[in-house]
Amino acid sequence: MITVTLAEIIARLGGEVRGKDSTRISRIATLENAGQETIAFLSNPKYQKQLSQTRASAVIVAPDFAGQSPVPCIITPQPYLYFARLAQWLNPPPRPAPGLHPTASSESVVPSSVSVGPGARVGRGVKLGTSVMIGPGCVIGDGAEIGDDCILHAACTFYAGTRIGRRAIVHSGAVIGADGFGFAREQDGSWVKIPQTGGVWIGDDVEIGASTCIDRGAIEDTVIEDGVKLDNQIQIAHNVHIGAHTAIAGCTGIAGSAIIGKRCTIAGACNIIGHIEIADDVNILVASIITKSISRPGTYAGAVPSQPYADWLQNYSHLRHLDGMADKIRRLEKRLTELEKSK
Amino acid sequence: MITVTLAEIIARLGGEVRGKDSTRISRIATLENAGQETIAFLSNPKYQKQLSQTRASAVIVAPDFAGQSPVPCIITPQPYLYFARLAQWLNPPPRPAPGLHPTASSESVVPSSVSVGPGARVGRGVKLGTSVMIGPGCVIGDGAEIGDDCILHAACTFYAGTRIGRRAIVHSGAVIGADGFGFAREQDGSWVKIPQTGGVWIGDDVEIGASTCIDRGAIEDTVIEDGVKLDNQIQIAHNVHIGAHTAIAGCTGIAGSAIIGKRCTIAGACNIIGHIEIADDVNILVASIITKSISRPGTYAGAVPSQPYADWLQNYSHLRHLDGMADKIRRLEKRLTELEKSK
Amino acid sequence: MITVTLAEIIARLGGEVRGKDSTRISRIATLENAGQETIAFLSNPKYQKQLSQTRASAVIVAPDFAGQSPVPCIITPQPYLYFARLAQWLNPPPRPAPGLHPTASSESVVPSSVSVGPGARVGRGVKLGTSVMIGPGCVIGDGAEIGDDCILHAACTFYAGTRIGRRAIVHSGAVIGADGFGFAREQDGSWVKIPQTGGVWIGDDVEIGASTCIDRGAIEDTVIEDGVKLDNQIQIAHNVHIGAHTAIAGCTGIAGSAIIGKRCTIAGACNIIGHIEIADDVNILVASIITKSISRPGTYAGAVPSQPYADWLQNYSHLRHLDGMADKIRRLEKRLTELEKSK
Missing domain, CATH: 2.160.10.10 (Hexapeptide repeat proteins)
Known part of the structure; x- marks a missing residue:
């Protein structure tokens, strides 16, 4: 297991620390389930609420969210990319003996x-x-x-x-x-x-x-x-x-x-x-x-939506008859035009 | 190969035997292709006709069909589930030597x-x-x-x-x-x-x-x-x-x-x-x-139906224009309403 | 590597040679990227233009295209099938030692x-x-x-x-x-x-x-x-x-x-x-x-077409409402018929 401080992290990966830069990190975690010596990240604003309650030792955040962090943070414009690089550092691929x-x-x-x-x-x-x-x-x-x-x-x-x-x-x-x-x-x-x-x-x-x-x-x-x-x-x-x-x-x-x-x-x-x-x-x-x-x-895109079975049955049965439907519309238009003219 | 009698089967799995309960069973089979020492089941009423002609040694049936069995039968409210349990008994998984x-x-x-x-x-x-x-x-x-x-x-x-x-x-x-x-x-x-x-x-x-x-x-x-x-x-x-x-x-x-x-x-x-x-x-x-x-x-559900190629060509080409079709309908409705009012 | 002449090929696989039948072949190639001792084929008329520029040693063509070949050719009514057989001959499956x-x-x-x-x-x-x-x-x-x-x-x-x-x-x-x-x-x-x-x-x-x-x-x-x-x-x-x-x-x-x-x-x-x-x-x-x-x-056939995202959003949202659309058409038809009658 590799352990690094926030100071060591920014020395290698850039960014700025707010808070105690001797904070030690050895594992990555989610904001929600973080623990000791972990670092989490906030990339999607949807998870902003988890930031305020996180028990991570530190977090990686964009400048806008730094003020809301209850723990030391690394500030970077691209938290997810930064997290990826740090996660690679902390988790080198296994290397069996040659x-x-x-x-x-x-x-x-x-x-x-x-x-x-x-x-x-x-x-x-x-x-x-x-x-x-x-x-x-x-x-x-x-x-x-x-x-x-x-x-x-x-x-x-x-x-x-x-x-x-x-x-x-x-x-x-x-x-x-x-x-x-x-x-x-x-x-x-x-x-x-x-x-x-x-x-x-x-x-x-x-x-x-x-x-x-x-x-x-x-x-x-x-x-x-x-x-x-x-x-x-x-x-x-x-x-x-x-x-x-x-x-x-x-x-x-x-x-x-x-x-x-x-x-x-x-x-x-x-x-x-x-x-x-x-x-x-x-x-x-x-x-x-x-x-x-x-x-x-x-x-x-091209996906077709799924529906509750009864709705699907009613709606998708028409797929076999779309051309007939288009034809009916054409005929309606023609008849209506004639009626309008004849007025 | 395991061989059991109908009496032994119901002693372990429940249900009721009609016919000779010393009938010996060693294999499962379909109603259609059954042979000696086999047991088959009738779960789907669609296969009822096969019951009358089966050459199985015994069959597993729901109470309603017991009367139609030409061979000894085990009667149970859930023939398919019963069959599953019996099939497991007769076909234990292979166990290679440790x-x-x-x-x-x-x-x-x-x-x-x-x-x-x-x-x-x-x-x-x-x-x-x-x-x-x-x-x-x-x-x-x-x-x-x-x-x-x-x-x-x-x-x-x-x-x-x-x-x-x-x-x-x-x-x-x-x-x-x-x-x-x-x-x-x-x-x-x-x-x-x-x-x-x-x-x-x-x-x-x-x-x-x-x-x-x-x-x-x-x-x-x-x-x-x-x-x-x-x-x-x-x-x-x-x-x-x-x-x-x-x-x-x-x-x-x-x-x-x-x-x-x-x-x-x-x-x-x-x-x-x-x-x-x-x-x-x-x-x-x-x-x-x-x-x-x-x-x-x-x-x-969400599957779209397939069709003969020519029909598909005619019908599915409209999929790219469904919105236009909806629009035509809206305009028709409007014109028709105006025409009706003007009458 | 197997090397054969055009004469040997037609002796075994049939067809007719136009050009030098002692031409040697050891590999198959595409018309476009052919080189020395290669044979290519023309099956799809779409690639006709590549025929005139090919650097293959020989080509396999249907009778209609033989005149356009700049190199010796084997003429056969089914060039692709012929090519398959020749390719099998030149590329026997690997046979590791028993x-x-x-x-x-x-x-x-x-x-x-x-x-x-x-x-x-x-x-x-x-x-x-x-x-x-x-x-x-x-x-x-x-x-x-x-x-x-x-x-x-x-x-x-x-x-x-x-x-x-x-x-x-x-x-x-x-x-x-x-x-x-x-x-x-x-x-x-x-x-x-x-x-x-x-x-x-x-x-x-x-x-x-x-x-x-x-x-x-x-x-x-x-x-x-x-x-x-x-x-x-x-x-x-x-x-x-x-x-x-x-x-x-x-x-x-x-x-x-x-x-x-x-x-x-x-x-x-x-x-x-x-x-x-x-x-x-x-x-x-x-x-x-x-x-x-x-x-x-x-x-x-049954595939549904894909579209640019905005078009897909507009068109495919109607799939959930096809039945409503069909219903609107029916009602329009009815109203129009009444209007036509009342005229």
């Missing part, structure tokens, strides 16, 4: 700074950067490349030839480089597999959630640029290209050859069809189906 | 009643209850706690510090305790990870389906109360709280900090957004997007 | 042609066909059957008693035979598990994507017929029956006891509810919710 566990196997050179966990398997011709952590049960296929300081949690799978840059965090059950879904159809309806000969290229500082799948390309690579953040259970099909610093929430699917811009945010449970293009700086809200390219930055 | 498989590894004490399968890995400071079964390839992170009589099928992953109560059944590919999806944003659009320092707390008698993910909390715990049943490929984000005996079907996603009540049923492919609250005893039907809190028990 | 890896374990006979990768586990009474490849970390439960020439990539899980035919390709994280989601409810709202005593039966030539789950049946088997192709993250519930040569794209869920016909195509992110029946030769487009049986072949 070395190959006796139950692991490797057919490649494992640098001395690398740890390979129990039951993990590293194939032939794999390039491992320095200080890589390969969790228990991970499988790294032949010829794969894992950059410096990557953390692969338990049970990640990298297929042969896949590449990921530095400082990635990959969560359990992620599958990188499985075959894309590509088949040609025979006249009898059966399918002939298109071997998926492309790879997967992933940049630096990417996080990949649990059970997320990134398929290898059909001929060329699937590409995930620097700084992309992917939540759990995301499906990225072959030859998708995701621009730098785009963040995608859980359960979203992106179909083949879709191109997603930089700095986009895509909420959970969205689906983006194949072969379309999304511009930079696009925000897509929850459960939206994107069936056309989006050429302009902005916020897009 | 002990640590030679290819497994453990850095914690493994009680003598516990089995740890091939290639499984138990970290440091793990607390394992009695008679726990850890399947092949499972990974139990440092400091995790697994209660008595838990069954972990092959390839489950528990991250460090996660806790699960007694009698859980966890299916393959489930990931418990991966990092929640939390980032603060820099002004250039890049992301700073919020270390996820909370844990996962899971009660007793919980079942977790294949490839289901339950993320650890950001600061405090993600909580799954007693008796919750989760199907496959469910995504539970950080700091979600699910009340006791709630059952959730496959492919449903629950976003961060959502609070779900007790005894709810949530069908497949639903999505519940973050920071909302669902009351106790709420039933949500298939493919519903829940974007607002639900404060009253009852049934809610 | 044998049981020292870190693997097996309690069954492993035929001499079979390879079992690092950390993999084969249970008791498992029947393995010839030339089966079991990837690192796979778990094959007791009594399972894996047909000749199956390729199981890393970390697949087959539960006890599941069966798959010949030439299957199964991707990482797939879970075959986990328990279906079946419970009877107590009056207090808690759940009693129905032991899932059915199995999974999968035919020949099936491909199963990464993290796809196929649950075992409740009493009888879940059935996947020959030639079915399943993409990633698909959920197939207990007792589903999928007809031969049906292809299903990623993130689709199929609920319990649904029956899907032969030669269907189901796009990504669809959901099909339980106990319904889909006819043969049905095509279901992206993100459709199928809540009723489909008895006729054809194309069906």
Whole structure:
């Protein structure tokens, strides 16, 4: 456990202390459930009331709220970002002792700074950067490349030839480089597999959630640029290209050859069809189906509301008859116009 | 294989036998495909016709249908529940011989009643209850706690510090305790990870389906109360709280900090957004997007119907113009009112 | 790497060469990024322009486009299908040396042609066909059957008693035979598990994507017929029956006891509810919710369009009031009719 004083914190992360700067901090906490040696933050004004009652040792607040803090505080224009940096400092990622566990196997050179966990398997011709952590049960296929300081949690799978840059965090059950879904159809309806000969290229500082799948390309690579953040259970099909610093929430699917811009945010449970293009700086809200390219930055939505069952039954049954409804309106307009004229 | 007579069954599970109570039963079956030494059940009156033709050795029926059974029967007011209990008796879960498989590894004490399968890995400071079964390839992170009589099928992953109560059944590919999806944003659009320092707390008698993910909390715990049943490929984000005996079907996603009540049923492919609250005893039907809190028990729905392609094209194109349609109606009403007045 | 001439290709796969038939080919490529010894194809007329500029050594084209090829070409009525066959020839699946890896374990006979990768586990009474490849970390439960020439990539899980035919390709994280989601409810709202005593039966030539789950049946088997192709993250519930040569794209869920016909195509992110029946030769487009049986072949759709946020807010708020809208139209019609009569 790391313990620091407020003075040490601002020396490293900036900001200004109001109150006793020798206050000691060893853990982060919420305003509501804070205790000894904890620091909390106020970012959303909605939680302002909790500030006055907090038992944290100190809080991180924007200038406007500093006056309301009952405890010492660090003042910064962006409390949440400041909190993130401090939380990283106080919670360094686990670093198991380097070395190959006796139950692991490797057919490649494992640098001395690398740890390979129990039951993990590293194939032939794999390039491992320095200080890589390969969790228990991970499988790294032949010829794969894992950059410096990557953390692969338990049970990640990298297929042969896949590449990921530095400082990635990959969560359990992620599958990188499985075959894309590509088949040609025979006249009898059966399918002939298109071997998926492309790879997967992933940049630096990417996080990949649990059970997320990134398929290898059909001929060329699937590409995930620097700084992309992917939540759990995301499906990225072959030859998708995701621009730098785009963040995608859980359960979203992106179909083949879709191109997603930089700095986009895509909420959970969205689906983006194949072969379309999304511009930079696009925000897509929850459960939206994107069936056309989006050429302009902005916020897009498509979720349909849920209702009490009886209301849903009454309202949504009309969805099958919207065209008839539009038609009725047209006919009413025509009849009314005629009536008005005839007056 | 266990073989029991109808007399033995009612001695243990209650109910009443009509017909020969020495009839022997060793397997459960459907009414339609039953054979020797099988018992089937009639719960849904829709299958009444199958009762008269069944070749089961015996059937479980409600009082109203006992007269129609061509074979000995057990009469009970709740045939399906009775069937569940009998099926459990006849099909005890597999119990591999206790002990640590030679290819497994453990850095914690493994009680003598516990089995740890091939290639499984138990970290440091793990607390394992009695008679726990850890399947092949499972990974139990440092400091995790697994209660008595838990069954972990092959390839489950528990991250460090996660806790699960007694009698859980966890299916393959489930990931418990991966990092929640939390980032603060820099002004250039890049992301700073919020270390996820909370844990996962899971009660007793919980079942977790294949490839289901339950993320650890950001600061405090993600909580799954007693008796919750989760199907496959469910995504539970950080700091979600699910009340006791709630059952959730496959492919449903629950976003961060959502609070779900007790005894709810949530069908497949639903999505519940973050920071909302669902009351106790709420039933949500298939493919519903829940974007607002639900404060009253009852049934809610939100699925949109599918149609033949041509109909869909005609009807759903109007969805982009519903407001225009509403406007046309308002104008029609106004014009008509004026016309009526002028008469 | 395999190198062949155009003459050798047509000798095996048919078609006709225009240009130098001694042209050597060792890799497939896209028209756009082709290089030395590559062959590309033109299937979609949209890419016609790329044909004239390609640097491929040869191309596969339909008769109509042969005249426009700047390089030698193979002429065939179905370029994509031809390409698939040639790509398979040039890219045979990896075949690791047979044998049981020292870190693997097996309690069954492993035929001499079979390879079992690092950390993999084969249970008791498992029947393995010839030339089966079991990837690192796979778990094959007791009594399972894996047909000749199956390729199981890393970390697949087959539960006890599941069966798959010949030439299957199964991707990482797939879970075959986990328990279906079946419970009877107590009056207090808690759940009693129905032991899932059915199995999974999968035919020949099936491909199963990464993290796809196929649950075992409740009493009888879940059935996947020959030639079915399943993409990633698909959920197939207990007792589903999928007809031969049906292809299903990623993130689709199929609920319990649904029956899907032969030669269907189901796009990504669809959901099909339980106990319904889909006819043969049905095509279901992206993100459709199928809540009723489909008895006729054809194309069906149900996706709702996304829009810029402000438009969505204006339009989709009316979804909760469609019935009111329909009612207003009815009343307008009535009033107008009265007015017309009174004239």
